[in-house]
Each structure stands twice: as C-alpha cells, then as structure tokens.
Amino acid sequence: MKRVGLLGLPQSGKSTVFEILLLGAGAAAPTSQGRESIGVVRVPDSRLDQLSRLYQPKKTTYAQIQFVDTIATVAGSARSAAKGQDLFSAVRTCDALALVLRDFEAGSEPGRDLATLEAELILNDLALVEGRIERIEKELRVGKRQNEREQVLLGRCKTLLESEQPLRAQSFDADQDRTLRGFQLLTLKPLLVIVNRGDAESALAPEAGPGREVVTLRALLEREVLSLAPGERDGFRAELGIGEDGLSVVIRACYRLLGLQSFFTFGEDECRAWTVRRGAKAVDAAGEIHSDLARGFIRAEVVPWDKLLEAGSEAKARERAWQRLEGRDYEVQDGDCITVRFNK
Numbered sequence: 001m002k003r004v005g006l007l008g009l010p011q012s013g014k015s016t017v018f019e020i021l022l023l024g025a026g027a028a029a030p031t032s033q034g035r036e037s038i039g040v041v042r043v044p045d046s047r048l049d050q051l052s053r054l055y056q057p058k059k060t061t062y063a064q065i066q067f068v069d070t071i072a073t074v075a076g077s078a079r080s081a082a083k084g085q086d087l088f089s090a091v092r093t094c095d096a097l098a099l100v101l102r103d104f105e106a107g108s109e110p111g112r113d114l115a116t117l118e119a120e121l122i123l124n125d126l127a128l129v130e131g132r133i134e135r136i137e138k139e140l141r142v143g144k145r146q147n148e149r150e151q152v153l154l155g156r157c158k159t160l161l162e163s164e165q166p167l168r169a170q171s172f173d174a175d176q177d178r179t180l181r182g183f184q185l186l187t188l189k190p191l192l193v194i195v196n197r198g199d200a201e202s203a204l205a206p207e208a209g210p211g212r213e214v215v216t217l218r219a220l221l222e223r224e225v226l227s228l229a230p231g232e233r234d235g236f237r238a239e240l241g242i243g244e245d246g247l248s249v250v251i252r253a254c255y256r257l258l259g260l261q262s263f264f265t266f267g268e269d270e271c272r273a274w275t276v277r278r279g280a281k282a283v284d285a286a287g288e289i290h291s292d293l294a295r296g297f298i299r300a301e302v303v304p305w306d307k308l309l310e311a312g313s314e315a316k317a318r319e320r321a322w323q324r325l326e327g328r329d330y331e332v333q334d335g336d337c338i339t340v341r342f343n344k
Contacts, residue, residue, distance in 0.1 A: 005091025008100035024247030036090035104198030168211030261334035296343035
C-alpha cells in the first residue's frame with residue numbers, strides 16, 4: 001500500500017483536507033501514532049463498480065492508499081534535524097508528499113508558502129547529506145575507501161540543494177537511485193501540491209513541474225457536501241460548480257505522480273482492483289495477487305474492462321476474440337481484467 005504524507009504551514013487547512021479524504025472514502029477513523037494520524041482510504045474506481053454490478057460477487061475489494069497527517073510545519077523546522085530532532089520523521093517513509101497551501105482568504109500567497117515549505121525540505125535534506133559526507137570523509141582519512149562513489153553522489157546532491165534545487169527534478173541511474181533511497185530524502189519524493197481555495201477570487205496556483213503535480217480543492221465547501229446524504233452530493237456539487245469530489249481529484253493525481261495503474265480480477269466470489277506500476281509485466285501482476293502465481297506462471301488471459309462489460313461475460317468476450325492469451329512479459333495496461341493460469 002502506497003503512503004502519502006500531508007504537510008502544511010499552520011492554518012493551511014491541512015487537517016481539513018485529511019478529513020475530507022477520509023469522509024469521501026467512508027474510511028474508518030484514523031489511528032494516531034505520536035505526531036501523526038494515519039488514515040487508510042479506499043480508492044474510488046467506477047470500473048470496479050461496473051464489474052461488481054455485472055458479476056454480483058460475494059465481495060468487492062478496492063485498492064487502498066494511506067494518508068499520513070502530521071503536525072503543521074513551521075519555519076525553521078528543518079534546522080532541528082541538524083540537532084537530532086527530526087520533525088519530518090512521520091513522512092520520511094512515505095512514497096510521496098502532499099503540501100497543502102492556503103488560498104482562501106485575503107493576502108494568501110500560495111506561491112510564497114510553497115517556497116517556504118520547499119525551503120524547509122531542502123534544508124532538512126542538506127543537513128542529512130552534509131552529515132553523511134562528513135562521516136565518509138572521516139573514513140577516507142583512515143584509509144577506508146569503499147564509499148568513494150557515494151561521496152561523489154552526495155557531493156552532487158549537496159551542490160544542488162545548496163542552489164535550492166529539489167532532487168526530484170534530477171535524473172539518477174539505477175545504482176544512484178538505490179543509494180539515495182536509503183537516505184529517505186524528502187526532496188527526492190514526488191510532490192503533490194494541494195491548493196486549498198475559498199469562494200473568493202484566488203491567486204494564481206503554482207505550476208506543475210518534474211515530479212510535481214498541482215490540484216485545487218475547496219476543502220471547507222467539500223466538507224459541507226460530505227455532510228449531506230450520498231444521494232444528494234452530486235446535485236449539490238453541480239449547483240456549486242464543483243466538477244468532481246476532492247477524494248478522486250487527489251487520488252488520481254497521486255496515481256499519476258507515483259506512476260501507478262490498476263488491473264482487475266473478477267468472478268462470482270470477488271471482484272478486486274490491484275495496483276501496479278506503469279510498465280509492469282504480466283508476471284509482476286501475478287505476483288501482486290500471490291507469489292505462487294508468479295512462480296508457477298503459465299499465461300495470462302486478458303480482456304480490457306470495457307470489452308468485458310460490453311460482452312457481458314468472459315465466455316462471450318472469448319467468443320468475440322476480445323480476450324487474449326499473453327505471456328509473462330506482456331505489459332499490463334490500465335483497466336486490464338486478468339485471469340492468471342499457473343502450475344500449482
């Protein structure tokens with residue numbers, strides 16, 4: 001399950017955003033661990049809804065994503081890391097970060113707040129990189145040279161961070177990426193910018209960029225919508241000119257950032273959504289379901305979800321030649337309905 005950490009300056013509406021994500025998914029109350037609250041959110045997917053209506057399974061299982069709400073970030077937080085107090089520890093293991101920016105009152109400057117938050121992340125990473133470089137230099141002075149390549153890599157990162165450039169916009173080869181992942185650097189993580197808007201005319205939203213997505217929400221208004229009965233929400237959103245619910249907007253952006261897509265398994269027992277990275281092979285999808293399916297993989301029987309719905313059953317999809325037999329190296333497509341055949 002992927003994890004997304006929420007950060008924001010005080011009074012940004014970060015906790016309200018966290019609340020509407022959980023309410024929109026009908027999620028259970030979050031669990032609290034120290035300075036963080038963790039909510040597990042069901043990923044809405046109309047394709048799975050339609051498959052479930054077709055098969056009427058005993059169970060319908062949606063993909064899930066975890067959101068981590070932390071204490072608000074304040075200027076100077078990153079400097080605490082150099083003194084051993086890491087105020088970003090709650091989100092360090094997250095796969096992506098979401099920064100909530102205030103844009104719901106006069107004087108709001110989301111671009112300025114984004115620069116402030118980015119500066120905190122950069123300073124935090126810089127403190128970690130400099131600390132590691134110092135340790136390597138001590139090793140080199142006593143003749144331990146096994147970390148020379150790491151020193152060069154971290155020196156490059158230090159130069160970038162000192163010039164106020166987040167690392168997510170940079171390119172690293174596979175070995176370098178593996179090395180840097182061990183440090184859990186914050187500016188290396190994909191970044192979702194959530195502009196929390198009000199009813200009045202708003203400032204220009206920050207622009208998207210490499211490893212960065214930008215979405216806008218009206219969090220307070222969305223919370224009002226979610227207080228209504230489910231059957232009344234779409235009509236109220238239409239009256240207010242809100243095109244889509246906040247949960248779907250945020251999760252779709254997270255999937256784009258993290259390079260994720262969904263495939264489905266289906267039948268009378270269960271219809272289920274599974275999450276894999278774009279470019280995943282059929283054997284990877286099999287392994288996501290169960291490791292035994294990957295080990296004994298024979299073939300995948302694949303039909304696009306819309307073709308399965310149009311046909312009305314797997315057998316009819318097969319009759320129309322819409323179901324294909326694919327080998328282990330087939331690249332899974334978003335919305336594929338897959339049956340894995342394997343040796344037990």
